[in-house]
Amino acid sequence: MDKNQALTLLEHAKQVASNAYAPYSKFKVGASILFKDNSTVQGCNVENASYGLTLCAERNALSTAISFGKNKEDILAIAIYSPNTNKCFPCGACRQWIAEFSQDIQVIVENNGDNALIYTINDLLPYFFYLDK
Numbered sequence: 470m471d472k473n474q475a476l477t478l479l480e481h482a483k484q485v486a487s488n489a490y491a492p493y494s495k496f497k498v499g500a501s502i503l504f505k506d507n508s509t510v511q512g513c514n515v516e517n518a519s520y521g522l523t524l525c526a527e528r529n530a531l532s533t534a535i536s537f538g539k540n541k542e543d544i545l546a547i548a549i550y551s552p553n554t555n556k557c558f559p560c561g562a563c564r565q566w567i568a569e570f571s572q573d574i575q576v577i578v579e580n581n582g583d584n585a586l587i588y589t590i591n592d593l594l595p596y597f598f599y600l601d602k
């Protein structure tokens with residue numbers, strides 16, 4: 470993942486953030502997932518009057534990807550953007566969701582508008598929960 474790819478993916482996340490349904494917090498978030506075939510899937514946050522039912526952009530994008538028949542092995546990266554904050558990192562629940570699919574997924578956040586910071590989900594959640602079968 471080079472910087473230009475990361476910034477392009479962040480741009481997709483930025484676009485979908487404008488669709489966020491965030492009447493309560495006003496905190497809009499967009500996420501865009503990049504797959505090995507160069508396709509992308511986006512999601513935005515969707516809030517609910519019962520706050521705990523709110524769906525984050527990252528989990529929305531991952532759910533949409535699975536619904537579209539995407540394979541978890543093909544996920545390369547997820548970019549997360551919010552117009553409300555610099556460096557919009559995924560919350561703990563979303564880190565667990567991302568880690569479910571691969572520890573190698575790159576997580577991209579915007580830094581100061583024109584810079585992308587790239588981590589792996591393993592950087593952000595090294596001891597994720599999994600079922601040892």
Ligand SMILES: [Zn+2]
Nearest residue numbers: 525559560563
């Ligand atoms: Zn989240």
